[in-house]
Amino acid sequence: MDSKITIRIDGELVKADRGSTIFETAKAAGKRIPGLCNMKGLKPVGACRLCMVEVAGVNRLLPSCTTPAQEGMSVTIHSARLDAYRKQALELLLSERNHVCAVCVSNGHCELQSLATALGVTNVRYGYRYPKLGVDLSHPRYVLDHNRCILCTRCVRVCAEVEGAHVWDIAGRGIHSMLTCEMNRTWGGSRNCTSCGKCVQVCPTGALAEKGFAVEEMVKRTTSVERLAVVRGGSR
């Protein structure tokens, strides 16, 4: 069996490794599909829904991060509907918590912020929720600011799948979902945390950061963790 297949992305023929996802195939071909929860080396969860694409012959939208590319598939990354939906999803994320970019450590280096710029989100039409959320400063080296968390679960997965510590999980449900540390411990009180900092580096926003950094100073090294994750054999 040939290890390569051919699919069509936005009209263009693209070679793909058999078994790779639409997201990976597009990326390899230099076509970026927007996304916030997906990360190379981590098990995809299909949570942010920004990477949804249209596939010819399928009457619903499919998450490109979990859908395998198949021979002959014709994928549309950009359509009026998809672009509008993605903008809506970003607006929803921005309205959910207190994303005050101007005073955020990740200002200028934030995936949420730069995606908003790229997709033309200039304002949020939904009412800001202004939830009252805490900041966990108990860890000697790191900070968890729930105000900036988008619940992408990259930290949960990198800690469980790559570091093997399983410090993080999601508690609660619906709009009350919260990142939680080991059955509701403070981060500083964690028994399993190895202080490796992978979670901080993969966090797309300013929710997880190193202490000692001021506004705009926190630059994440996501790609180096990606490389490590792939070596460690996290799924895909």
Add this chain to the structure above:
Amino acid sequence: MKRITDLSSFNAAHEAGLKKLLPAAGRIAVGMGTCGVGNGAEGLYHALSDGIQGRGLGFHLAQVGCYGPCSEEPLVNVWLPGKPLVILHKVQAQDVAALLDDLSAGRIPEELALCKVEEWDHITGRVKYGSGLPDLPKWDEIPFFAGQSKIVLRNCGLINPGDIEEYLAVGGYQALYKVLIDANPEMVIEQIKAAKLRGRGGAGYQTGLKWDMLRKAVADQKYLICNADEGDPGAYMNRNEIEGDPHGLIEGMVIGGYVTGATEGILYVRAEYPLAVHRLNLAIQEAEERGLLGENILGRGFSFKLSLVEGAGAFVCGEETALIQSLEGRAGRPTPRPPYPAESGLWGTPTNINNVETWYNVAPIVVKGPAWFTETGSPKSPGTKVFSLVGKVQRTGLVEMPLGTPLKTFVYDIGGGAPPMKTVKSVQTGGPSGGCIPKEMFDTPVDYETLAQLGSIMGSGGMVVMDEDNCMVDVARYFIEFTHSESCGKCVPCRVGLDQMLAILNRFTAGKATEADLGMLDELSRMIRDMSLCGLGQTAPNPVLTTLRHFRQEFEDHLRAHRCRAGVCENLALSPCENSCPLHMNIPRFLELLKADRLEDAFLSVVMDNPLPASTGRVCQHPCDNRCRRAGIDEAVNMRDVHCYIADSIYKGGRYDEMIERVLQHRFPPTGRKVAIVGAGPTGLTCAFYLAMMGHSVTVYENNADAGGMLRYALPEYRLPKSVLDDELKLIYRLGVEFVFNSVVGETITLNDLSTMYDGVFLSIGTWKETWVYLPGTELKGVLHALPFLEALSKEEQVPLGRKVVVIGGGNAAIDSARTALRMGAEVTVIYRRERKDMPAIPEETEAAEDEGVKYVFLAAPHRIVSGEEGGVVAIECAKTTLGEFDSSGRRKPVPTGEIQRFECDTVILAVGETVDLDFLKASGLKLKEKEKMLDVSPFTLETSRSNFYAGGDLISGASNVSNAMGYGKKAARNMDQKLMGAFRWPKLWPEFEYSMVPPAHVSECRRHHIHELPADERAKGFMEAVTGLTAVEAMEETGRCLRCDIREGNH
């Protein structure tokens, strides 16, 4: 317990079971599902048990599941040898003694009986009970069961769920036996495929295909899962199925296990169903002991383990991937598919998940074959589905109907339609993520595809009926609140989208929504539907999308008019009575003012809200009565007659002129604007009153010689004395309103003339033209039309009337004509094509007419009027009708039977409806609607297609009633003033009233007072007013009965 290993031991258990079902001494079984227990079945069971033991009777007493009709609980079925099985309903513990007396004497207490069963088809077997008791209807002859087809519920309510032998007695486990002996799993899967059995959990995927996938999956371990995590509010079919027949589910799963090669089955049961969990555990234990489950089943070498897991209490665990997560000990959050459970499910092994009800269909298909199965239901969706029919219907319960049955069968035939005086508006199918289907679409067959086309879903089979008291915006809000709180939070559209949607809907119900919100709601719904990860998010917007599509008007009412017609959204209404009043009278206020003995203030309050309070006080249809919360205690407060009392007291009390001066004090200074009103009926007069109060100069054009319209020329003197009307008009004259009588707009003056002479024009012409009916003989002498007849009399013209009069129709005009003819000495019969309860006339009027001697003939449609030799009427022939199917108004359509009845008469009065002058409408050049029969106006401002021309009353709504008409006049005045003045001055018109805003410490326990009718024979002699109003004491007592719904936390 003896293991069943061969045919003889199988048959022995079967026989033992039959002896329990049909014991020689007779059997009594109590319906003890959760529903029955909730209605007192447990006490009943113990009372029966004590009674049987105490008296030493030989009856076999058993517990059974629920037979279906929830509104008839508790249910008891009794059987005496040779007789049919009889289902008794609403049995109470105090009935037990008499019941046992009867049964021990060999008598069936027929007064408690709902229906009888002579022979029952358990599908897998038949039980013959006996015959007799001819007066009792058979089970499928009573409306609730008519048309039902019990396949899934084949055993529910008839056998003891705690006794495996009774299940064996009705053919249970035969299908399993057959499958194991045939030892041909592929054939069974082919049968399920051929039967086109579709998943009953709601998605409707072909069960046979899913089984095939699992069979073909190569793995050491494979799982079967039964999804019994029924979490929809208002849905309880799975609970009752399990509680009534646990073995039916087990048998289906064991067969599934054998044919798919699964080694283990798991029942994921909702933890909130303790009785179902208990009975299922018991049944698993019994089946294992009998060798029907576990190792070496039926001695055929096949082993299948079944275990029960209690659900984690999350709605989202109904989603298969979330259910698997939950079974693995994780939080119930769905995972993306692929991989599908058939490849990698529980613990990463191939897994198949089916809903409870799907499993129940397995044994019948195996025993009877796919051809039998596809006979029921629709071609694409064969078989039946169990629905929980709840909400605003007279009969509720679990109903099992063939797929493809039209919705109206559920609502009207089985459910019996809305409660009295109410109209069904919509049905919501499929639980919280289903859609709302309007009554106009009740012909819709209930199957997977059709429901999906309408934006709804089959879901697990919830069916919630709603009537006019349900606000569709609030309904949508309620369901989004539910799915919002049940969202797992994993994906963004569902987690944040539903939260934003709920915020928007909360703004709607609070009257704070904006135009942008309406568009945003639609846009968000589509995004959440298309972008969410699992079924919960993908279907959650359905209630919003369907209500936006079918009930957009209600959203617009909340948004633009700050109005909730159903009176549900508290922030948008003062009180239920005010909300239902077409004039939005502040009813609690005038009641409270009168209660404080402030008659003149009460009158000011009344007259400012309603400038014709004594007329409406006599003839209003009083919608307020239907909404009054006091009716929940005893009867509604008599609001109409109290304001009639207040008005009459002022008119007769000698201080009316001073009161007029008080009203005039609140008049705005002259504006210099001139307004013309066309038509001096109640609509025009109301509009004139308010516009004059706001300082405009008002001229009313009227084609008659006096003001009042229908009030003067259609209502007979005995209902509304002209002197009362004249009293009320005094106020309007004193406001300086000018009248131009005998002036026909379109002839003596044109709309263009009005346009040049006035700053604004209000059109309010009544429905004076009789509807044309096709009826041979209408041209005959002696055939009259109701309105011209009444009009001529009110103008004191001579009308030749015979001795025997037949009135055709059932509205107020028909009853007015009948009572008038009676007073002229005729013998009167009213003929109406539907039933009495369908008559649009005010019920009090219908009854009063009957007391005076008017006769009624119902279910008769006029066929022809017969002429005599001199060309006059000698008789009318009517076709007898029966009631056929329900039409979109929720009433049954009269269908002629062909049988002709003849009524001798010399006069026929036709009162079959009136319309406005269509020629006038067409000549007006204004935009029309409804097949060119009505004027098209903005529903919020009443402005027509011509700027500054407004219209109201019958012109825009068709024939209506006085209060509705006046409501339009009031609304038009408000909007015309705003347009003329460019400012919203309306609220400033009302004086400040100081009155108690403290909930009454003591609410009068007195019953409702009614007005007093003169004795029928006396009042029928002439045209004096037929009633006398409330006395001062009675009116005062009525005010004390008000519960003051207008007082709420934070508004006083």
Add this chain to the structure above:
Amino acid sequence: MSGQAKVKLATAWLDGCSGCHMSLLDVDELLVALVERVELVYGPLVDAPEYPDAVDVALVEGAVSSVGDQKLAQTIRAKTRILISLGDCAVTSNVPSMRNTIPVQKLLERVYIEGADAAQAIPADGVPALLRHAVPLADVVKVDIHIPGCPPKPGAIAHVLTSLLDGKKPELTGLVKFG
């Protein structure tokens, strides 16, 4: 362009730091071109006591935090053709919204009583009451164009103004960012 009536431009400063106005002044040489085509009729940069009628374009900086902000925003909307929210505070409510999780009374007490060494009293006279939340301008009135940024880039402001003057719809995708 000369001979034609100048476009009437207004600016306003609600709950913000004036950084957006600084950014406006930072458009460099465009200022010269603007002066020829635009008449500045209201705002902190000119001396005009009342918001004039028939303004063509208004740039509004700051979140809506008080009753006073709310009134001014409504006045501006009623008298302006194209209303632009300028900067993150006006667009997202930004830093002013950081007080939104604290009840107003508690906030005032913390600042003016607990936090004050002398004259511990919540100011009442001549100060407009705070709203429950500091909210984006678009929550209060309809906004036509949003220029986010803290501060918004002068280039983005210049692009919007020149597009409007040329009768074109500004396209901001890729040009602006929050923060």
